[in-house]
């Protein structure tokens with residue numbers, strides 16, 4: 001049996017949270033081991049819709065989202081590779097059967113502005129002149145010029161490659177089955193018996209994080225869910241903003257974005273069955289069809305496009321839809337960052353930088369109280 005791999009920090013889970021944390025921890029000069037069951041970025045971080053949007057989040061989350069936004073904008077230079085981040089704007093719209101949402105949009109924009117997110121509320125002729133492809137049922141839009149979308153398949157691997165170039169050790173095909181604190185070190189055992197040791201452990205295992213936390217006597221109810229995605233054939237690039245609906249109805253919660261190659265990526269909140277233990281989730285055709293009904297309301301020009309691929313991915317949801325982020329108050333040296341509840345892709349680089357800062361310096365200016373692991377009891 002080979003000797004345990006020792007580092008300052010071990011990270012379990014190579015999605016965008018773990019990969020970006022590894023990258024930023026190296027920038028603080030700490031040695032890092034990133035451990036991933038499968039390949040980096042193959043789960044939620046690689047299967048998501050790709051929205052890099054700040055609006056629609058709780059106002060108190062904007063400092064973290066702003067931090068992430070700054071990293072997305074410089075990702076190409078920072079990582080030395082292209083993650084297809086396109087700052088083409090993000091717009092939330094509401095339908096005319098819910099006019100009360102316009103007031104809610106305006107209210108949100110006022111509060112968001114105080115946190116540094118500039119939103120422009122567009123209605124009537126101004127809205128139609130800017131976005132003539134919007135359907136007649138669309139009443140108003142809240143437009144953020146400084147947001148957009150990126151390619152999920154590229155992002156986490158790009159962070160991992162940059163982390164490796166900066167000196168991190170990344171172990172793919174390495175599922176951690178045993179985790180314990182022995183003396184000052186965490187000892188982690190992979191399913192093939194390899195051992196990893198570090199005085200600090202960061203758990204970024206997404207929908208699977210509960211299994212690791214349980215080994216430290218911590219109980220988090222994480223519900224796995226699988227939003228349904230699809231993509232159309234390519235058509236000439238014409239729709240700049242990534243678009244989503246502001247609505248309280250899950251069935252109406254649909255969104256789409258056009259990539260520069262021309263395909264329209266479509267997503268929605270209707271969930272498909274997911275089986276995290278088997279690393280499987282399944283598309284329900286009826287969800288795709290229902291999403292398309294509402295996509296047509298948003299942009300009738302898309303009505304006749306053919307869907308060429310459908311997929312889902314498994315994400316962990318907490319009961320209050322907020323992530324768990326911060327140090328464990330039970331086990332010194334144990335840190336958590338998981339449960340991003342369907343909205344963690346945009347936050348990813350900001351989470352990685354914040355967790356690295358917290359681990360390396362013991363503090364961060366980003367407000368983490370709403371995400372405290374303690375809010376679920378011990």
Ligand SMILES: Cc1cc2nc3c(=O)[nH]c(=O)nc-3n(C[C@H](O)[C@H](O)[C@H](O)COP(=O)(O)OP(=O)(O)OC[C@H]3O[C@@H](n4cnc5c(N)ncnc54)[C@H](O)[C@@H]3O)c2cc1C
Nearest residue numbers: 013015016017037045048049051176206340343344345346
């Ligand atoms: C279909 C879909 C659409 C979404 N759309 C968006 C969007 O448009 N915008 C947005 O902001 N967010 C979106 N999200 C949410 C976003 O994708 C997630 O919040 C984010 O990717 C979570 O990243 P993560 O690193 O925490 O988790 P993951 O990417 O799931 O990574 C966790 C990793 O941990 C590994 N792991 C688990 N257990 C172990 C173990 N025991 N040992 C070693 N490794 C382990 C897993 O294999 C996995 O790779 C979407 C999610 C899904 C599923």
